[in-house]
Amino acid sequence: MTTQTAPGTTQAPSTAPLVPSFDTPTSEGRKLAIICSKGTLDMAYPGLILANAALGEGVETHLFFTFWGFDMINKKTSGELKFTMLGNTATHLPQGLGGIPGMTHLATSQLKKSIAELDIPEVPEFLDQIVGSGGHLWACRMSADMQHLTEADLRDDVEGIISASDFIELTEGAQLLFI
Amino acid sequence: MPTTTIAGHAVEVNDEGFLTRPEQWSDDLGAELARLIGIELTDEHWKLVHFLRDDFARQGETATLRRVSTQSGTPVKSIFHLFPGKPAKKMAYVAGLPKPKGCV
Numbered sequence: 001m002t003t004q005t006a007p008g009t010t011q012a013p014s015t016a017p018l019v020p021s022f023d024t025p026t027s028e029g030r031k032l033a034i035i036c037s038k039g040t041l042d043m044a045y046p047g048l049i050l051a052n053a054a055l056g057e058g059v060e061t062h063l064f065f066t067f068w069g070f071d072m073i074n075k076k077t078s079g080e081l082k083f084t085m086l087g088n089t090a091t092h093l094p095q096g097l098g099g100i101p102g103m104t105h106l107a108t109s110q111l112k113k114s115i116a117e118l119d120i121p122e123v124p125e126f127l128d129q130i131v132g133s134g135g136h137l138w139a140c141r142m143s144a145d146m147q148h149l150t151e152a153d154l155r156d157d158v159e160g161i162i163s164a165s166d167f168i169e170l171t172e173g174a175q176l177l178f179i
Numbered sequence: 180m181p182t183t184t185i186a187g188h189a190v191e192v193n194d195e196g197f198l199t200r201p202e203q204w205s206d207d208l209g210a211e212l213a214r215l216i217g218i219e220l221t222d223e224h225w226k227l228v229h230f231l232r233d234d235f236a237r238q239g240e241t242a243t244l245r246r247v248s249t250q251s252g253t254p255v256k257s258i259f260h261l262f263p264g265k266p267a268k269k270m271a272y273v274a275g276l277p278k279p280k281g282c283v
Contacts, residue, residue: 018183018196019215020272022265049282056244058264119246120283129245132255 023058031060031174033167038179039068041081041111041123042088047179048126055133062174063130064167065158066140069179070147073139073155078124083111124155131157138162138170186211190275197272201235204275213273220273224261227251231274241271243281 032054036047047063054061071077085091085098085107097103112122121129131137139154139161151161162170180191180199190203198204198212209228213220220228230251234242244267248255262269267279 017185017215018181018192020196020268022216022269022272052283056265056267118283119249121245129248129255133244133259134256 029173030058031062031171033062033064033171033174033176035064035066035176035178036069036072037067039071039077039081041083041108043179044069044072044081044123045115045120045126047177048123048130049120050177051130051135052126052133055130055135060136060174061130061134062136062138062167062171064138064140064171066143066164070139070143070149072123073127073137073158074147074149074153075155076153078127078155079122081123082108084108127155127157138167140164140167185215197277198275199277201232201275204232209273209275212275216269216272218262218269218273221261223253223257224273227253227258227261227270228274231270231276235274235276240281241274241276241279243267243279243283245283246281 032051034047034051036044038044047069051061051063065073071081082104084104085093086095086104088098089095091098091107098107115122120126127137137155137158139151139158141161141163144150144161151158154161180193182189183192183196184190186208188203188205188208190208191199193199210220213224218224227247230247231242234246234250242250244255244258247253247267247270248258258266258270262273271278
């Protein structure tokens with residue numbers, strides 16, 4: 001049976017507006033774990049940028065700092081990470097230059113300047129933003145023991161010094177990035 | 180470009196539903212866009228939405244979450260509270276602007 005439209009009337013067009021689906025069920029429950037194992041300035045950023053992006057997309061995000069990555073959350077070193085040309089052929093400069101005294105300092109200042117020009121915060125402030133966005137910071141038990149560090153040496157917002165197995169348990173079902 | 184009708188206004192949108200012509204936006208429309216994504220706009224929301232509008236007019240691109248936070252003096256945590264889930268995209272949507280392009 002078909003419905004007839006009475007003469008002289010028009011059928012209303014579909015008026016449901018097109019609305020972006022921000023909170024789709026498929027994105028719910030998505031989890032990301034990022035293992036930060038490097039302590040150089042250039043290698044600190046990939047994890048921070050991706051964590052920040054994931055949080056902005058509503059993804060539950062955990063960062064696990066291990067080995068040299070500990071420098072990112074150690075209060076003494078977090079703002080002092082360095083960039084060196086040595087062993088980094090992607091600078092496309094002669095490697096010998098990297099060994100000249102003061103060159104690491106110069107390269108670090110240059111990189112910090114380029115990052116600041118893009119309005120990207122320094123590492124400690126970036127971690128503040130990540131925690132403010134709901135991100136979770138975890139420290140590796142073995143790295144703490146090796147470096148004789150305790151929670152008092154780390155940022156106050158590090159939620160705990162945990163074992164590798166604890167982290168694996170904590171991030172069940174998460175997508176994982178090792179940096 | 181598809182056209183959709185929101186609060187009685189015919190507006191041009193992209194495939195996702197973001198307004199493609201920022202000049203078609205008004206406060207009334209913004210309130211309705213917010214309602215459609217489940218947000219009731221308070222003065223705090225409006226402060227951010229108007230910041231985004233003004234900043235877009237000056238810069239020609241949508242402010243990222245960090246820019247909104249630092250330039251408007253609103254902590255990131257509060258922005259997440261006001262526009263939960265995907266704050267940068269939700270703010271841009273309500274303000275009738277394209278999604279922000281910047282990474283941070």
